[in-house]
Amino acid sequence: METRDRKTLTRRVAPHAAVLLLAILAALAGALTTPESLAADNPGFPDAGAAEPAGKTPAQWRVIWGENPSRRAVISWSTSEATEANTVYYDTVPRKADLAAYRHKAQAGVNGRYTSRGHKLHYHHTVLEELAPNTTYFFCIGSDGQFSRELHFITAPADDADVKFLYGGDSRSDRAGRRAMNQRMRALFQADPAILCLVHGGDYIHDGDDMAQWSEWLTDHELTVTAGGRVLPVVPARGNHEAGDVQYDEVWADTGGRGKNYFRTMLAAQVMIVNLNTEISAGGDQARWLEDTLRDAAGVRWQIANYHRPAWPAVKQASAAKQHWVPLFEKYNLDVAFESDGHVIKRTVAIRGDKADPTGVVYIGEGGLGVKQRTPDPKRWYFDGGITGSASHLQKVTVTRDQLKVETILHDGRVFDTWQTGPRKRD
Ligand SMILES: [Fe+2]
CATH class of the missing domain: 3.60.21.10 (Metallo-dependent phosphatases)
Incomplete structure (x- = not known):
């Protein structure tokens, strides 16, 4: 009985020991890999492009997906100062931030100041609806005359796609x-x-x-x-x-x-x-x-x-x-x-x-x-x-x-x- 238990224990523990060894090796490798070396592995990554918001310039842009990302997306961003006019200009072809050239624009329907005791920052949310599935949308964000560079995202497919x-x-x-x-x-x-x-x-x-x-x-x-x-x-x-x-x-x-x-x-x-x-x-x-x-x-x-x-x-x-x-x-x-x-x-x-x-x-x-x-x-x-x-x-x-x-x-x-x-x- 004792022998059988020991064998059972051995079979159960052995895979865990291998997993632990792998984890230790992975952790050691991780300790040797700094963020700097990751950046060096991927030339072309700008160090900048991730600055805190300043003034009315749109920053911290993001695309949020909910129920139906083949047809709908929310484009959100932050400004440091409060702004009056907040707009997303968008199109299915690139327009290089030439605002007049974009075929569509949508106003940010939800704007406000993030709840905070001390940090002053404003949010803006624009819903894009009736989008085409599996389609690239180029967009440029504007707040009171200050604009982002042109960005883009691709909608989800609506068919039986991989x-x-x-x-x-x-x-x-x-x-x-x-x-x-x-x-x-x-x-x-x-x-x-x-x-x-x-x-x-x-x-x-x-x-x-x-x-x-x-x-x-x-x-x-x-x-x-x-x-x-x-x-x-x-x-x-x-x-x-x-x-x-x-x-x-x-x-x-x-x-x-x-x-x-x-x-x-x-x-x-x-x-x-x-x-x-x-x-x-x-x-x-x-x-x-x-x-x-x-x-x-x-x-x-x-x-x-x-x-x-x-x-x-x-x-x-x-x-x-x-x-x-x-x-x-x-x-x-x-x-x-x-x-x-x-x-x-x-x-x-x-x-x-x-x-x-x-x-x-x-x-x-x-x-x-x-x-x-x-x-x-x-x-x-x-x-x-x-x-x-x-x-x-x-x-x-x-x-x-x-x-x-x-x-x-x-x-x-x-x-x-x-x-x-x-x-x-x-x-
Ligand atoms: Fe947690």
Whole structure:
């Protein structure tokens, strides 16, 4: 009996030891890679282009995606001073910031001063609607006669197209690390134009009511813009470090409803992301919405979840997502759930009914977009067959008709882990 137990123990521990060794090697490599060396690896990245807002000049521009990014986008920006006339000029061909040449313009319908005790900064949100799917939109932002350079973004496809996107969370409390990860995102985005957007898993900054911190984050986000001026749209989710803070909706334009912030995003006809909010009740209205959404999407081939605090954590204890959402994920056969908050790397084994099951749901992520990494607990049963690690990272997700692939990519560009799955039967 004793011998058998020891053998069992050996089999269980050996994979974890290998994972730990990999994590240590990854952490050592990370310590040797500075943001400067990342920039040197990617010539053409300007050091500037990410300045704090000054006067009425539009700065901290961003493209925000919600429910239907093939037809609708929000273009947002900040100014240091209050402004009266706030306009986005846009077209499907480049106009080189010749304002009179743009065929469309839209006024910022929502303008105000970010809530702050001391930091003076103003927000502007312009909704672009009735856009064409899978189309490049060139745009120039104007506030009271001051203008941005011409930027562009590409709308999501509306048909059964292949898509790629980046996933990551926890970009708080290590600004140098965050800037390095933003440069890594830009490198990936430039190298692979098929990438559509960044799905963010929350915890952008440390204090969600501190506009000085948000301002730094928004400024740093400009580092994800390609040298050619393509903006990486953001699909946002709320983290516990911005739980209940009104600034979150001032930054992200009430995406998913003010204070509610849960919504589905169709990245293509057959690719759905359900973005959930772990900082309000996971049960009640949100759980009912989730069940309705998953039930109604039975014909959608790929179904993905995005939320902050994990159901299957590698560091902390399970959030309410485990009680309220996991049974629905299993009932409706979700493909993969992305989780943040732990500041580690993790991929679980497929889980169904509180045990490993190849028909179950895989949980990936835990947050590494520029935050000091913690030490995961690889002995939790759901990592037997999964992975854990500790290094700044993000996920690159590639979705085709035949396969959904998730690559966990470290700050220096190395692929730490690859997981892939085929389409489910959902009839
Ligand atoms: Fe968190």
